[in-house]
Amino acid sequence: MALGRIVRHTDSITGGPGAIMHRDTTAPLATDDGWTSIFEHVYAIGAKDLGHAIELADRLGVDVPMATFANEHLAAALGLPQTPSKKEN
Numbered sequence: 001m002a003l004g005r006i007v008r009h010t011d012s013i014t015g016g017p018g019a020i021m022h023r024d025t026t027a028p029l030a031t032d033d034g035w036t037s038i039f040e041h042v043y044a045i046g047a048k049d050l051g052h053a054i055e056l057a058d059r060l061g062v063d064v065p066m067a068t069f070a071n072e073h074l075a076a077a078l079g080l081p082q083t084p085s086k087k088e089n
Contacts, residue, residue, distance in 0.1 A: 029079040
């Protein structure tokens with residue numbers, strides 16, 4: 001319960017991962033678009049989590065082609081450049 005409240009609170013502040021459902025296209029975002037900074041945050045979290053999952057799968061000898069595909073295409077699916085700027089949290 002506490003984790004759910006924390007995630008919902010964080011999402012309400014940052015736009016959170018659920019924000020991607022508010023956009024009906026994957027067309028590239030302009031740098032001055034209000035969604036850009038939110039989706040850069042979503043990308044940073046998603047890329048980190050996918051990277052950890054792929055690394056663990058590699059160590060365990062498990063093939064995860066869909067995770068690899070998602071990792072390679074996440075930025076474009078969010079409408080970001082292929083190498084979004086990485087910001088320190």
